[in-house]
Amino acid sequence: MTSYEVPLKGMQKSTSHGSNTNLQLMHEGDGVGYRMKAVDKNSKKKQISLWHDVTLVHVDDATGRPTPYLNYVNEIPKFSRKKYEIATDEVGNPIKQDEKKGVLREFKKGDIFFNYGCLPRTWEDPTFIHPDAEGCRGDNDPLDICEIGLKVIQPGVVRPVKILGVLCMIDEGEADWKVVTIDAEDKWAPFLNDIEDVEEHLPGTLDAIREWFRTYKIPDGKPPNVFGLNEDFQNKTYALEIIKECNHAWKELITGEKERKITHMEEGLKKLVRKLSKSNLLSLGMDGDDDAPPSF
Numbered sequence: 001m002t003s004y005e006v007p008l009k010g011m012q013k014s015t016s017h018g019s020n021t022n023l024q025l026m027h028e029g030d031g032v033g034y035r036m037k038a039v040d041k042n043s044k045k046k047q048i049s050l051w052h053d054v055t056l057v058h059v060d061d062a063t064g065r066p067t068p069y070l071n072y073v074n075e076i077p078k079f080s081r082k083k084y085e086i087a088t089d090e091v092g093n094p095i096k097q098d099e100k101k102g103v104l105r106e107f108k109k110g111d112i113f114f115n116y117g118c119l120p121r122t123w124e125d126p127t128f129i130h131p132d133a134e135g136c137r138g139d140n141d142p143l144d145i146c147e148i149g150l151k152v153i154q155p156g157v158v159r160p161v162k163i164l165g166v167l168c169m170i171d172e173g174e175a176d177w178k179v180v181t182i183d184a185e186d187k188w189a190p191f192l193n194d195i196e197d198v199e200e201h202l203p204g205t206l207d208a209i210r211e212w213f214r215t216y217k218i219p220d221g222k223p224p225n226v227f228g229l230n231e232d233f234q235n236k237t238y239a240l241e242i243i244k245e246c247n248h249a250w251k252e253l254i255t256g257e258k259e260r261k262i263t264h265m266e267e268g269l270k271k272l273v274r275k276l277s278k279s280n281l282l283s284l285g286m287d288g289d290d291d292a293p294p295s296f
Contacts, residue, residue, distance in 0.1 A: 016053060016054075017054050017055065017158075018055045018057070018059025018064075018066075019059055019060075019061055019158065020157060020158040020159065022040055022042060023038050023041065023054075023158060024040070024041045025037070025038055025157075026039055031104065032097075032099045032102060034097060035094040035095070036084075036094055036095040036096070036156050037092060038050050047092040047094075049092055049093040051073075051086050051088060051093040051118075051142055052093065052120070052121065054071050054120040054158055055071060056071060056119060056120055056243075057070060058070060058071045058184075067184075068162075069160035069161055069162060070181075071159070071160060072145050072147060072158065072159050072160070072161040072181060073119075073120055073157075074115050074147070074153040074157050074159065075095060075116060075117040076112055076116040076117065076155070077152045077155065078112060078113055078152050078153075079112075079113065079152060080111055081109075081112065082097055082104070083104075083105040083106055085097075085098050086118060088140075088141060089275060089276055095155055095156050109215065109218070109219050112212065114209065115149070115151075116144070116146060117145050117153075118141070118142035118143060118144055118145055119142060119143045119179070121250050121251075122243060123138075123140075123143075123246055123249045123250040123253050124138030124142070124143060124249070125137070125140075125246075125249040125258070126139065126174070126269060127258070127273065128249065130175055130242075132228055132229055133175035133228050134168075134175075134228045136170055136174055136175040137175060138249070139171065139174040139176045140174075140276065141176075142246075142250075143177060143179060143243060144178050145178075145179050145181055146178055146181065147183060148180060148182055148205055149183035150187060150188070153183070159184075160183070161181035161182060162181060162182050162183075162184055162189055162192065162193070163236055163243070164193075164195050164197070165194065165195030165233045165234055165236055165238070165239050166178065166180065166234050166238060166239035166242055167209070167210060167227060167231075167233050168227055168228035168229050168234070169213050169228075170225065171225050172222075177242050177246075179239055179243065180209070188201065194236045195233050195234070195235045195236065195239075213225055213227075253276065258273055259274055
C-alpha cells in the first residue's frame, strides 16, 4: 500500500474511482435546489461521492497502477464567481451552489483567477489544532486546492495534479489550508515541481493568490483574512504532510472513530462531527463483506 492507503472495513474496491474516466455528471433541479451528481458511466444508477469514492492517488487507466499525481475535484472554474462546493453533509455528496438564507452565493470580489476545488478523501478536522495554525482548529471541510494551470476546469471534473506547496490561511478563526497545484497535463507542468518553481516561472502568481484570499470577504463587510507561517507558502514536502494528516482525519471521520474519540470535548464540536460522520456513513453504505482496502 502507498502511504495514503488505509484499510477501511466494509468499503469495496469496486466503489473506488482512480480517475475521471468512468464518471458521468448528472444535473438535477435549479436555484437553491440544484445538485450536480456523479454516477458510474457503466451503470448510471449508483451515485458516486466525489469526496469518498474518488481515490486520493490518481490511477493510470491503462495499467491500473498508481501514478505520481493526486486526484483533484474541481468545484469553481477559473474566471467565474458562483460558489459551487461539495455538499459534505448530504448523502452522496453532490455539488451545489452555496447559499445563505435562501440566497445563492457568489464571490462579491469578482471572478476567481484560478481553478478552485478540493482533494477527495481529506478532511480538515475541527477538533485538531495544527502547531503552525496560530492555535486554530480545522474548518470541517475537504482540503482546498488552487489549480494554477491554463485550462478552465468545469465543476465536478476530476483531474490529476502535481502538488507544489501550501498556504496556511486563518479564516474567521479556523485553519483553512490552500494547496497549490498544477494539472499534470498542463503545458507548465514539466517546469513546476515545487513552490519555488512557481515564483521562478510564473512570478507574481503566489502573491496574487494570497491577496485574493486576504481580501475576498471584504465586500461582504468582513475583515481581511490573515495567514500563519509569516504568510509564506510552504514547499511540496510540507504540503504532502498536511495532505497525509487530512487523509488520516478523513479515515477517522468516515469510520466513526473520530466521533468515539471526542466524547470529552465541548458539545458544539461533538455535534459538528456527529452530523458529518452520520451523513457520510450513510453515503458509504455498501453491499457485501469485502474488507479489501481501497487505493488512496
